Amino acid sequence: MKKRVFSGIQPSGILHVGNYLGAIRNWVELLDTHDCIFCIVDLHAITVPYEPAEMPGRILDAAAGYIACGVDPARCTIFVQSDVHEHTELAWYFNTVIPVAYLERMTQYKEKSAQFSEHVTMGLLDYPVLQAADILLYKAEIVPVGEDQVQHIELARDVARKFNNRYGGIFPEPAARVGSGARILGLDGQAKMSKTLDNYIAVTETPEEIWRKLSTAVTDPARKRRTDRGNPDVCNIFSLHRLFSSAGEQARVAEGCRTAGIGCLDCKRILADNIARELAPVRERHAALKGKRDFIEGVLREGACRCGEIARGTIREAKAAMGLLR
Numbered sequence: 403m404k405k406r407v408f409s410g411i412q413p414s415g416i417l418h419v420g421n422y423l424g425a426i427r428n429w430v431e432l433l434d435t436h437d438c439i440f441c442i443v444d445l446h447a448i449t450v451p452y453e454p455a456e457m458p459g460r461i462l463d464a465a466a467g468y469i470a471c472g473v474d475p476a477r478c479t480i481f482v483q484s485d486v487h488e489h490t491e492l493a494w495y496f497n498t499v500i501p502v503a504y505l506e507r508m509t510q511y512k513e514k515s516a517q518f519s520e521h522v523t524m525g526l527l528d529y530p531v532l533q534a535a536d537i538l539l540y541k542a543e544i545v546p547v548g549e550d551q552v553q554h555i556e557l558a559r560d561v562a563r564k565f566n567n568r569y570g571g572i573f574p575e576p577a578a579r580v581g582s583g584a585r586i587l588g589l590d591g592q593a594k595m596s597k598t599l600d601n602y603i604a605v606t607e608t609p610e611e612i613w614r615k616l617s618t619a620v621t622d623p624a625r626k627r628r629t630d631r632g633n634p635d636v637c638n639i640f641s642l643h644r645l646f647s648s649a650g651e652q653a654r655v656a657e658g659c660r661t662a663g664i665g666c667l668d669c670k671r672i673l674a675d676n677i678a679r680e681l682a683p684v685r686e687r688h689a690a691l692k693g694k695r696d697f698i699e700g701v702l703r704e705g706a707c708r709c710g711e712i713a714r715g716t717i718r719e720a721k722a723a724m725g726l727l728r
């Protein structure tokens with residue numbers, strides 16, 4: 403029996419290099435060795451203000467993005483969260499075992515409630531409980547995510563433990579799987595790469611766009627002139643080299659930076675070429691999927707069908723344990 407993997411991304415527009423390195427590249431590595439379920443979490447995306455008319459397009463684009471990045475639907479299950487109603491049902495059961503205080507201390511809740519101070523809803527507070535339901539509905543044991551989601555996976559463990567203590571051991575405690583690209587900074591070199599901060603490179607960007615964005619990105623702040631020696635260990639561009647460049651190239655770039663043998667622009671040029679090379683097939687597959695809406699809808703329908711079946715089984719078990727089955 404293959405171990406089950408579950409992960410998801412909010413449909414908030416095009417995928418960026420942070421999503422790719424923090425999550426999707428790790429998903430692809432697990433496709434052949436694990437039973438992988440990947441979700442487009444639209445019910446999470448509606449916990450902050452959004453435009454309803456844009457949502458169907460964002461969902462389809464997220465699915466196309468997954469597939470373009472190599473999440474091959476023939477080797478895993480891809481579906482939309484709201485297509486399987488059991489997610490919200492299980493979240494409600496979990497709401498009755500998890501204390502409010504656990505949710506109030508979540509970092510993402512604090513950040514988002516500051517950012518959307520006019521819109522601090524129950525949904526925003528309850529967000530991690532729905533995430534716990536996503537994972538536990540499928541009894542997934544491994545959750546490949548970026549570092550920012552680790553706290554939410556720990557909450558899912560708390561939820562599983564509390565439910566099991568109260569009603570009997572139904573749910574395994576899932577573990578986060580964090581890869582080498584766990585926390586990608588944006589081009590400003592300061593904040594996490596994100597769509598909202600507009601400090602990102604999208605996975606479908608052209609080589610020219612990648613170069614344009616990288617050319618103005620922040621490097622080692624202490625290296626002011628071409629003749630200054632730099633420190634790759636504090637340079638955000640070098641941290642991207644670690645994820646996109648070969649070991650030999652990393653060593654050459656680091657040495658050139660430390661000795662002022664190469665300038666920041668030279669270093670960025672090499673990085674831009676390597677990112678463009680890795681993302682070329684993603685861009686091509688994404689373009690090819692543009693006219694294939696029926697294919698994508700078919701993948702999502704099939705995914706929802708398989709997930710619905712698993713989900714109904716888990717709900718039956720949970721209800722029986724809770725005394726809700728007659």
Ligand code: TYM
Pocket residue numbers: 408409410411412413420421422423424425443446532533536537545546547548549550551554583584585586587594595596
């Ligand atoms: P979301 O949509 O914010 O991000 C999706 C995935 O991308 C990772 N990520 C990053 N990794 C490294 N550096 C970055 N700058 C960066 N930005 C984003 C995130 O860590 C995440 O893995 N709550 C989740 C979605 C979710 C989920 C789930 C995940 C809902 N249910 C169940 C796992 C299991 C979220 O908002 O991710």
